[in-house]
Amino acid sequence: MSYFVTGATGFIGRFLVPELLGNRQGEIFVLCRESSLPRMQQLISRWGSERVVPVIGDLGAPDLGVDPEWIAEHGGEVEHFFHLAAIYDMTADDATNDAMNVEGTHNALSLARSLEVSAFHQVSSVAAAGTHHGVFDETMFDEGQHLPSPYHRTKFESEKIVRESGLPWRVYRPAIVVGHSETGEMDKVDGPYYFFPVLKRLRDSLPAWLPLLGLDLGNTNVVPVDYVARAMDHLAHLPGHDGKAFHLVNPDPQPVVDMINAFCGAAGAPRFATPLRRVPTESALGALPKRLRPLNVINSALRSAPAQAMLGQTAGRAGIPPEILSHSSFESTFDSRRTQQALAGSGIDVPDLESYAGVLWSFWEENLDQTTARDQDVRRALEGRHVVITGASSGIGQVTALKVAQAGGIPVLVARGREKLGDLKATIEMRGGQAHVFPCDLSDLEAIDTLCERLSNELPSVDYLVNNAGRSIRRSIRLSHDRFHDFERTMQLNYFGAIRLIMGLFPVMREQKRSHIVNISSIGVQTNPPRFAAYVASKAALDSWSNVVASEVVGDGITFTNVHMPLVKTPMIAPTKIYDKFPTISPAQAADVVIKALVEKPHELNTVLGNAGAVAHTVAPKAAFRVLNMAYHVFPDSAAARGSDDAKRESEQVMLARLFKGIHW
Structure with missing residues (x-):
């Protein structure tokens, strides 16, 4: 037959x-x-x-x-x-x-x-x-x-x-x-x-x-x-x-x-x-x-x-x-x-x-939405430009790459998984775009040095860098006394890996005199939610480093944007099951924010709630910490810690999550 x-x-x-x-x-x-x-x-x-x-x-x-x-x-x-x-x-x-x-x-x-x-x-x-x-x-x-x-x-x-x-x-x-x-x-x-x-x-x-x-x-x-x-x-x-x-x-x-x-x-x-x-x-x-x-x-x-x-x-x-x-x-x-x-x-x-x-809806928003392609300002900024995106194999990085390609840009895909990057490159090329694949373990500093050498030698330019790859750990300090490696691993990828990559690309960026760096930070840097000490500290470190260095390299045509991203429904938050019922933004919404950062190049991009949190910590720090302590007790470290009042506790969690939409609890 x-x-x-x-x-x-x-x-x-x-x-x-x-x-x-x-x-x-x-x-x-x-x-x-x-x-x-x-x-x-x-x-x-x-x-x-x-x-x-x-x-x-x-x-x-x-x-x-x-x-x-x-x-x-x-x-x-x-x-x-x-x-x-x-x-x-x-x-x-x-x-x-x-x-x-x-x-x-x-x-x-x-x-x-x-x-x-x-x-x-x-x-x-x-x-x-x-x-x-x-x-x-x-x-x-x-x-x-x-x-x-x-x-x-x-x-x-x-x-x-x-x-x-x-x-x-x-x-x-x-x-x-x-x-x-x-x-x-x-x-x-x-x-x-x-x-x-x-x-x-x-x-x-x-x-x-x-x-x-x-x-x-x-x-x-x-x-x-x-x-x-x-x-x-x-x-x-x-x-x-x-x-x-x-x-x-x-x-x-x-x-x-x-x-x-x-x-x-x-x-x-x-x-x-x-x-x-x-x-x-x-x-x-x-x-x-x-x-x-x-x-x-x-x-x-x-x-x-x-x-x-x-x-x-x-x-x-x-x-x-x-x-x-x-x-x-x-x-x-x-x-x-x-x-x-x-x-x-x-x-x-x-x-x-x-x-x-x-x-x-998710597939349309990530793959078929033509808003980026039709925006003339976006096309002027990205067309023909090489945009290095870390963590490009999934989540925000993947959708950002698709949107960059949609606008005529050339995404340079960086992550550990060669196969996933290859699939993404094939998708972009089937839609008439271009992409490059550079697999790299960004927690390995020597591998980053090799990556920087390859990017500098094999690409005609490095116009944009999106530091998106990251590791998040949700664990209270009470349960972290014997887990100091959590802090080391988080800093290694979120901070040391990011600045090693930036510094490795500085020479080619100085030659071009027109490069922009976007760091995907977190709303947690502004709001300081409990249980995220390792993650927030690593993102705050990258923020502070970028703010200091920005004043030194602005004369070389190198600029920075720190995006304080709210909670995004990505594979990174999937292990925390309580987030399934929380209001989050989609990877496509987050990618739209990244595109805005690439095009408009502001110093930082924040949410209203993130700014409110930062103001609260400045104006009324004691009250802010009391609210955060209440949330600390409402949200458990694990499912096993919830006890017998799961239903009541869950309703309190959802109420707080909706009231403070986008914060990592």
């Missing part, structure tokens, strides 16, 4: 191929343009299998442009032909949709006939239902539905071509496909992702507890890509299902406002409340003629030329295509009972959006 897959480099295809590799036998031939062969080779390397074989061709050519000799050689060998290559873009024009979705399907069917395949698997879309009102089940297709856009029309037409092809076929109609439910991986901004920049602005400008007035925008339907890929693999191999369509949808329609609120919760943005309950109003509105129902009136108005032009100047400037707004909800309810029955017992089902909205 062998397979032929078009669109293997596309979003769904990148997850379907690993499913076939893991669950099936035989070669998997993947269509690939010659210009895309390097990218395909990268994917094959990532999949780690020699069973994936690229076949050079073109979606727009007869028989997909595959060499006739190859077709003759493999005729009768391919059992399953998966046609995923298409355009999934509501904003694309007629010509593009026709060429990709309709002509591409004609050409795929032609090749499938030449190969004498046993089954043709067409990835369609629920868009084939157009604006059909009411239930649209899996037996329905041509119901006279209105097809409001080129995308809807060509999805319908391509499915019709397959149905009339004479080949054994199966059709899969996914709903709106979002990122992987476990990793959040997504390849582009689409569907609900268009609204994420707006949610980010709400988060950054309004408190999360503030309720916002929302509108009942009808129902939508989203499913994660891993569900779609797993379901397709399973359904394709069930006997006796040729000539059937399958709805890869959430069985329960999702109100648009609930979907938005799930992402608001993930982002830490305020949520929307609908002004009217839906249940008592739905029956009354259902008595109205279809064209007079409020949602249909709104959607019709939004699709009008004047509205589209106006939206282009409003929503369009916020990154939301006008075409998307008129298709943000479905008039159809998609019945998926056939699919659910076929998947019964497989363990494949649709996870609840609330359970994975957080990973979708």
Whole structure:
């Protein structure tokens, strides 16, 4: 048994191929343009299998442009032909949709006939239902539905071509496909992702507890890509299902406002409340003629030329295509009972959006948010510049590297883990950027000297240095009497390692006369939280050293910024489980602060609470220490020290954490 897959480099295809590799036998031939062969080779390397074989061709050519000799050689060998290559873009024009979705399907069917395949698997879309009102089940297709856009029309037409092809076929109609439910991986901004920049602005400008007035925008339907890929693999191999369509949808329609609120919760943005309950109003509105129902009136108005032009100047400037707004909800309810029955017992089902909205948001914020790329000030400051980032293999350093590359900068990745740095470099290069990898153990002073020599000799410049690598230890002095090595190790990495690196790069920086150093310090330096004596002391030492040295080297064009970062949800704080319930900022939010430090080059960047803590220690030190002592008793050294009043103690902890958001307790 062998397979032929078009669109293997596309979003769904990148997850379907690993499913076939893991669950099936035989070669998997993947269509690939010659210009895309390097990218395909990268994917094959990532999949780690020699069973994936690229076949050079073109979606727009007869028989997909595959060499006739190859077709003759493999005729009768391919059992399953998966046609995923298409355009999934509501904003694309007629010509593009026709060429990709309709002509591409004609050409795929032609090749499938030449190969004498046993089954043709067409990835369609629920868009084939157009604006059909009411239930649209899996037996329905041509119901006279209105097809409001080129995308809807060509999805319908391509499915019709397959149905009339004479080949054994199966059709899969996914709903709106979002990122992987476990990793959040997504390849582009689409569907609900268009609204994420707006949610980010709400988060950054309004408190999360503030309720916002929302509108009942009808129902939508989203499913994660891993569900779609797993379901397709399973359904394709069930006997006796040729000539059937399958709805890869959430069985329960999702109100648009609930979907938005799930992402608001993930982002830490305020949520929307609908002004009217839906249940008592739905029956009354259902008595109205279809064209007079409020949602249909709104959607019709939004699709009008004047509205589209106006939206282009409003929503369009916020990154939301006008075409998307008129298709943000479905008039159809998609019945998926056939699919659910076929998947019964497989363990494949649709996870609840609330359970994975957080990973979708994090992946978007760290990988797809284009705010940095669109900021002209950032691009002017970073484009073509080499930015050395320590601790780049995860957390703040990793996201900072992605954002630097997004702005045209060249991140120089430094950390112990060569493999993780290599993966990050590959990610940056796949997105069209550049990066360099310099593995180094920054707790080893001799290794740092070697690193400085290599950076000075192998890079054309060292324009920026971000001292991000660090070690945090949370332990009271009462439990540290026999652990003096905690203080030594923390100082070794956070202080001695950082200044050894800075001093080693000073000669090349002096020659350039335009270098900037960003030290990732801590809000703890300003607030002095208990149990962080080793960590805060090491960060305070780096702050003080930089403040003194800054006055000596400013004439050489070398400047410093100390960022007093609040609590960030990174792997470094993961071992402290009580932080799971604390309000934190994300690595992407922290990386935005680092980018600001690189571009604006202030002496220091602080939070309001950090400044308030510093003032309190200056103006009323005794009162400040009493508050900190109270926190010392509320937060235990370990889970074992909590005693029997866990519930009460935990509520006190969460209350203090929210009141003093961002402080390391």
